[in-house]
Amino acid sequence: MSDYQIRLLEESETRAAHTVFLGSMHNAPASDESWELGSRGYPTQRCFGAFRAGRIVGSAQSFPSTMAVPGGAVLPLAAVSRVGVRADHTRRGVLTELMRAQLRQIRELGEPLASLHASESVIYGRFGYGVACRGRTVEVEASRGRPVPPLPGVGEVRILDTEELATELPRIYERIGLHRPGMMSRPRGWWLMQLERRLALKERIIAIVHSGPDGDDGYALYETTMVDAAPDRQDRRIDVFDMHGVSLGVVLGLWRFLLGADLVRSVRAWLRPLDEPVELILPNRGDCRTANLEDETWLRLVDVPTALAARTYGVAEPVVLEVHDRFLPENSGRYRVGKDGVERTDAPADLELPVDALAMLFLGDLPASQLAATGKLVPHEPAALERADRLFSTARSPHSGTFF
Known part of the structure; x- marks a missing residue:
């Protein structure tokens, strides 16, 4: 990656970046008319490009939105799209560095959540995204x-x-x-x-x-x-x-x-x-x-304590979650989650999981017991699984209904 540069785009570079994105999806460049309307949704200050020898070879963009979480609270959200790397520059860590820069910016902007729609399901788990809605x-x-x-x-x-x-x-x-x-x-x-x-x-x-x-x-x-x-x-x-x-x-x-x-x-x-x-x-x-x-929706908890504290929980005794986040290590730690709220703790972990699995649990799409059965969550206290199922359950299945 030493010969690549990751930076925010200039206004004059956004169309070229969009062409790179479309090319990564095997699509032709946008027409003038399509670009005129489609270019307005992504603020330039949120558009990252990967450059090599002065040429754009990768793109990762987002726009600001909000998302409802269980209990009715609405949190700031980064809606991530137009992510792609030219086929002759893949497998070199370009996407990883684009994601790293973007997640850092989203956190600095005070947006505790990010979401996207994945073109391939194998890509985004390693960056902390998990399927939160189907x-x-x-x-x-x-x-x-x-x-x-x-x-x-x-x-x-x-x-x-x-x-x-x-x-x-x-x-x-x-x-x-x-x-x-x-x-x-x-x-x-x-x-x-x-x-x-x-x-x-x-x-x-x-x-x-x-x-x-x-x-x-x-x-x-x-x-x-x-x-x-x-x-x-x-x-x-x-x-x-x-x-x-x-x-x-x-x-x-x-x-x-x-x-x-x-x-x-x-x-x-x-x-x-x-x-x-x-x-x-x-x-x-x-x-x-x-x-x-x-x-449907791939979700990323960019600020874990803020996101966990914003939603409500069912009636059950608390559980202690130990969360691991390689990209944003400040999220890593133990959290006591209960019907009365969320706090960081040094108590022993009942359940241990990476941040992408926490996203699968967060909106109520999948119970903790299913995540444990598939190896996405490690139970240190088996009885805690039933408590976590009740705490994170929701009356309605989560659903976005908005494609971008």
């Missing part, structure tokens, strides 16, 4: 003459005009709020990159909005895809890529509307929460299948 891709056969029964509650669904999407959807998302562990805020730059850029490129995107007694309280954003139904005809599939509501009832109301659409063979929704029971609203549960179960 999602399932659900495909449901449309009603085909068997309408979904009415659901409890009062509400109606309308389709937005295309010109309303850029103003109405951010407003509704803000109103819905971060009510589930793992949900994150969406700054203006996110909407520019993920929605307005696509609208400017004339992509066909459709949005429906659910309204209840108190106003707009949920939405679904989707595309339609032609699928072969028979040699002599085609049907459409609705592909949902963004759906949120203030309650489960609202989300299921959106599902019911989509499943009743004419000329639609199926509805496919990407990375839905694990506890979203679409099957229960169908006349035939067999019309719903899980097409895929995937990692």
